Amino acid sequence: MNFLEERILKDGVVKEGNVLKVDSFLNHQMDIDLINEMGREWKRRFADKNINKILTIEASGIGIACIVAQHFGVPVVFAKKAKSINIDGDVYVAEVKSFTHKKVNQVILSKSFLNSDDHVLLIDDFLANGDALQGLISICNEAGATVEGIGIAIEKGFQIGGTVIRNFGYDLESLAIVEGMNHETGEVFFRKQD
């Protein structure tokens, strides 16, 4: 069991409906030492990749991306979410439909900050069905940037996002993959990783 899985068991809270609350250390209150440990682990897992930029999406991805960026010595760019805005200026826009909520959202990024010279590591806190991540990848494709890897803190392995992303051939490294939860006992079950 790795450091993030241990922390989830210690401080995560399981709620009915397969909800895992990690807001005491990851996405509301943020434990910076833990996130630095995540940065070191992703640097180890992506050691052979030549990465010059970290891309994430607001809001909770931003802090994680900034800490992790220090381990790669690169800048961060974050995409913005919008319901539907008037686009002024030169931006990439990806329309992403939420499988769960049927809503369509836009993921937006200035064209100034991503182009075909970029070798990108995508970082986010959670992966479930993965519509936000699909939007980020779509923007990288539009920009001609290379997605060198994807680092996710917590993947919900019982939802489809991780499977789809790996089927497409992306190098997805989730530090904890949750296979199931029991809100009555508080148990969390992880997929075994090497």
Add this chain to the structure above:
Amino acid sequence: MNFLEERILKDGVVKEGNVLKVDSFLNHQMDIDLINEMGREWKRRFADKNINKILTIEASGIGIACIVAQHFGVPVVFAKKAKSINIDGDVYVAEVKSFTHKKVNQVILSKSFLNSDDHVLLIDDFLANGDALQGLISICNEAGATVEGIGIAIEKGFQIGGTVIRNFGYDLESLAIVEGMNHETGEVFFRKQD
């Protein structure tokens, strides 16, 4: 002239209507080395303060707060913005009215992560009229937490926020205070600081 003022002159873009775009290094693409320098400077300015937590607000404040937190060795908590939501659970809510847009927004923070034992440094990227910051202070007051200081990257000195916050007696340290801009020449004029 300090490092942030120099960077604004180098890479900031002045647009009509007193708009200063710093999205190439601060709030869309983020220069992590620059933000670490900001962290060192705030640590110097708040050296006599006993700070145990950094509080900010989504979205662009989060990354800055996480990097700065490393210089204080403390966790980050970020408040969330909402138009008007159904509050479930135990949260602080501050209603803040935008002087410019006349809209009312809510600033929301879980009660689990702020209480009367906390000595807080507030961090954000911009201060103009300061309604978001007023909401954060209101939440600290509701929690009984002590606001030890406020660190702002760029203050618009010709708007009212900084004056009000200092009138209330808060220790506000803005790294760059813009007194005026000229979008035709691209000039930016800073308030002299010690």
